[in-house]
Structure formats: C-alpha cells, structure tokens
Amino acid sequence: MSSKHLLVGNWKMNLGPKQGSSYARQLRESITALSRTDVWVAPPFASLPIVASELKGSLINVGAQNVHWTESGAFTGETAPSFLTELGATFSLTGHSERRTYFGETSEQVAQRTVAAINAGLTAIACIGETEAERSAGTTEKILETQLNPILSSVAKESVAKLVLAYEPVWAIGTGKVASLDDIRGAHQFIQKVWSAHNLPGTATILYGGSVNPTNFAEILALKEVHGALVGGASIKLDQWMELIRISEATAV
Numbered sequence: 247m248s249s250k251h252l253l254v255g256n257w258k259m260n261l262g263p264k265q266g267s268s269y270a271r272q273l274r275e276s277i278t279a280l281s282r283t284d285v286w287v288a289p290p291f292a293s294l295p296i297v298a299s300e301l302k303g304s305l306i307n308v309g310a311q312n313v314h315w316t317e318s319g320a321f322t323g324e325t326a327p328s329f330l331t332e333l334g335a336t337f338s339l340t341g342h343s344e345r346r347t348y349f350g351e352t353s354e355q356v357a358q359r360t361v362a363a364i365n366a367g368l369t370a371i372a373c374i375g376e377t378e379a380e381r382s383a384g385t386t387e388k389i390l391e392t393q394l395n396p397i398l399s400s401v402a403k404e405s406v407a408k409l410v411l412a413y414e415p416v417w418a419i420g421t422g423k424v425a426s427l428d429d430i431r432g433a434h435q436f437i438q439k440v441w442s443a444h445n446l447p448g449t450a451t452i453l454y455g456g457s458v459n460p461t462n463f464a465e466i467l468a469l470k471e472v473h474g475a476l477v478g479g480a481s482i483k484l485d486q487w488m489e490l491i492r493i494s495e496a497t498a499v
C-alpha cells in the first residue's frame with residue numbers, strides 16, 4: 247500500500263482530444279505540489295496520446311479505461327497493453343461496471359485484462375461492485391467474492407503491488423446516491439478478507455467509487471479502510487477535481 251491517497255479520475259466518454267488537452271494543460275498548471283495524494287487520470291482512448299503528452303513530466307499519471315489481454319491480433323476496437331505503455335500510460339482500469347453491464351465483459355475476461363496489464367508493467371485498477379438488486383437481496387458479499395476470485399487467483403503473488411481494487415457499488419455510480427460509510431467500511435473489510443483467503447501478501451489497496459464529490463469525500467476518505475477514490479463526474483470538472491485533491495491533501499494518510 248502506498249503512503250499516499252490515490253485519486254483516480256475516470257473521464258469515461260467525455261473530454262475528447264481538444265477538450266481533454268486543454269483540461270490537462272489547466273490541470274498541470276493547477277497542480278504544482280502534492281504531498282499526500284497520487285493524482286491519476288484516465289481519458290478516453292482517443293484523447294490519451296495528447297493528454298499523455300500534455301502531462302508528461304508533471305505530477306499527474308495518465309492511464310486507460312480498459313486494456314486487452316493480448317499483444318496483437320484480430321480484436322477490433324481493442325487496445326493492447328504495450329500500446330498504452332508506448333504512449334506513457336502507467337495504469338489501466340479493468341472491469342468497470344459500465345464495461346460489464348453494457349459490453350458484457352465477464353469476470354474471467356476482467357481477470358485476463360488485469361493480468362495482461364500487470365504483465366506489461368501497468369498498474370491495474372480492477373473494479374468490482376454489486377447492483378442495487380443484489381444489495382437488496384443480501385448478496386453483496388457473494389457478488390464481490392465472485393468478481394474478485396478470478397482476479398485474485400490469476401495475479402501472481404509477486405505482482406500484487408501492481409494491483410489496485412476499486413469498490414464501486416453499481417447503484418452509486420453516476421446517480422448521486424453515495425453508499426453509507428458503514429456500507430463502504432463493510433465492503434472494504436470484506437474485500438480484505440477475500441484478499442487474505444487467497445494468501446496474498448500484505449493488504450489490498452482499495453479505492454471507493456460512486457458519486458464521490460467535494461461534499462461527501464472528506465468523510466469517506468477519513469475511513470481507514472479507504473485508500474483513495476475512483477471518480478467519474480466530479481473528475482471532469484476542474485473546480486470539483488481540484489477540490490477533491492485539496493481535501494485529499496488535507497486528510498491524514
């Protein structure tokens with residue numbers, strides 16, 4: 247686990263090359279020092295080259311929103327891990343709920359993508375989380391375990407430092423409904439339990455995601471089980487994103 251909070255902005259399908267590069271330039275100018283926060287941004291693929299070039303040599307890392315599990319081949323629309331490292335990307339999300347829900351990605355594919363990213367030298371941020379129906383049915387833990395097992399059983403023990411987990415309850419993503427502090431704490435503790443059950447070294451680095459904004463972030467980050475956040479909506483508005491960074495800088499690690 248890092249000695250800093252990890253704040254990751256998932257731009258989703260927003261900020262194309264023109265807007266993305268201008269946003270990145272402003273972000274670079276706004277962030278001149280960080281002591282308690284690692285700031286990472288994941289632009290859409292089309293914006294990645296220009297954003298990576300704008301942020302080269304800055305305090306901000308750039309990554310992708312998804313990555314394929316092979317190095318080349320007939321996989322229309324996909325991106326190989328080495329294409330990302332060539333652009334200067336240092337990480338990739340895997341298994342975001344929008345990939346699972348709208349594009350049918352399975353937990354096995356998510357595990358393959360995660361391992362391939364790590365093998366290429368990227369940090370993989372593997373996302374897991376239950377739907378509202380699953381939470382109401384009392385199956386949250388079962389779902390988290392089912393999503394985690396293929397990932398945790400395929401990442402090599404010596405590579406786990408390159409794995410970050412993001413707990414994102416699907417019903418909290420982009421809805422303005424944030425999970426309660428008890429729900430977040432409980433889910434993160436359960437994820438650590440599954441981590442230990444896989445005999446992995448140390449503890450998992452776990453981000454919370456789902457409607458994080460400047461109003462709710464301080465109390466979420468104050469939970470010792472939470473190591474940072476994966477942020478969608480509030481990461482594409484510079485004032486809100488800078489406010490989240492300020493809160494992180496003001497919160498003890």
Ligand code: PGA
Pocket residue numbers: 256414418419420421422455456457458476477478479480
């Ligand atoms: P949100 O998205 O912050 O807009 O809820 C989070 C995510 O999908 O990673």
